[in-house]
Amino acid sequence: MTEPHRKILIIGTGPAGYTAAIYASRANLQPLVLEGVQPGGQLTITTEVENFPGFRDGIQGPALMEELRAQALRLGAEIAAETVLSVELDQRPFRVVTESGAFTCEALVIATGASAKWLGIGKDEELGRRGGGVSACATCDGFFYRGKDVAVVGGGDTALEEALYLTRFARHVHLVHRREGLRASRAMQDRAKANRGITFHWNKAVADLFTRRVETSPGNAVEKLAGLDLRDTVDGSSSRLDVEGLFVAIGHRPNTAFLGGQLPLDANGYLLVEKGSSRTSIPGVFACGDVQDTIYRQAITAAGSGCMAAIDAERWLAETSTPSPSQETSHV
Structure with a gap:
């Protein structure tokens, strides 16, 4: 049985993952989002959010995440209740292994966030x-x-x-x-x-x-x-x-264990990206949100970096001639 393949696959939700999905959808890349064990990320455990632009009276964290999720779905993203166990980044296309199976993709966006200690x-x-x-x-x-x-x-x-x-x-x-x-x-x-x-x-x-x-x-x-x-x-x-x-305030733990050391991290375990971009050391792999942000860690900056990751991925896909695998794109 062939494994489902996508041009772009996004691991993680929250403001970064959902925003990446929104932009990738509008670029007609038909992204698949694997939402993981905590769909919506850290904001799902936050009550009132008063500093996210566009909500003058504030909004509950879970409600904000539901709005972003619905927007991504409306624009054509597919979201699957899958938790990633490991990835294989030494092959083309990339392979992502979950609890129920595996997917392949040409471009990968990592938006797995960080968990507070x-x-x-x-x-x-x-x-x-x-x-x-x-x-x-x-x-x-x-x-x-x-x-x-x-x-x-x-x-x-x-x-x-x-x-x-x-x-x-x-x-x-x-x-x-x-x-x-x-x-x-x-x-x-x-x-x-x-x-x-x-x-x-x-x-x-x-x-x-x-x-x-x-x-x-x-x-x-x-x-x-x-x-x-x-x-x-x-x-x-x-x-x-x-x-x-x-x-x-004893620190955060970036959610990178599933990567198995395939991408370089800083001393605190955050993914390293090229300055001014979302590009990691492996072409075609991008990171956004708190998994790579050691400074701001805000919903709005996470969303902004999700936008960057989707645009970087879109441009990379357009500039490369990565061959598609023999199997056809299929749905979850």
Whole structure:
């Protein structure tokens, strides 16, 4: 039995994958999108999105992803509920292996995103998914904590950037770090330590979260963050820190394991692309969104890079004379 073949195949959804599908569809490339284990990406666990252009009153993260998905489908993209296990990039056409079979393609767009690293205590990820006061993105959610006390966990540049950003909204920011010193650059440390809106809690780790039930409507209540149970990493003592928001800034994990080392990554595991493009080191393979973005990691920048990947792929396909395999294009 021959394997389904496409001119362009997109791995992953979210703003990057869906936008790539929209542009590839309009270029009449009939893209196939494999949506993976979390269709829609990280925005499906975000509640209110107020910084995506075109929605003046804001929009729920899952609703935004559904709009993008519907737009891609309307323009002719095909979306399959498939999770990619591995890829074979040392052959032409490329081969993509999923849980139920395999596909081949001439051009491949990787839009698998990055997953936030959580604290590993269970409640943090659960509350983060339900909008319960835990977040991994201050730029996305800081506005919702205006006038409230919040905490940031981490000790690198990202954690201090998050803390400094949150001082624009929060009543006070508590930075919790498990060590005595920070890993952040000296300039970033000086900025944070000079800011009176930030209090440092040294040698402290979050052991658990305190929550409270908040009534959202008659007869309906949700669990919200009320405070942190901090454990001293030196003497083991415990203390409570009352906050309404917790921002976990201990890094992200790019979703690249399925590549099996076939493409170069940076020191943190992000895909490397040519500057000013979405091209990887293998011609015909493109990357977009958070899987290659170490700086911005926003929905709008992910969408923009998805556009770049589709255009780069379209131009590459037009410029090359990659022969099609003997099998005809077929549907999932």
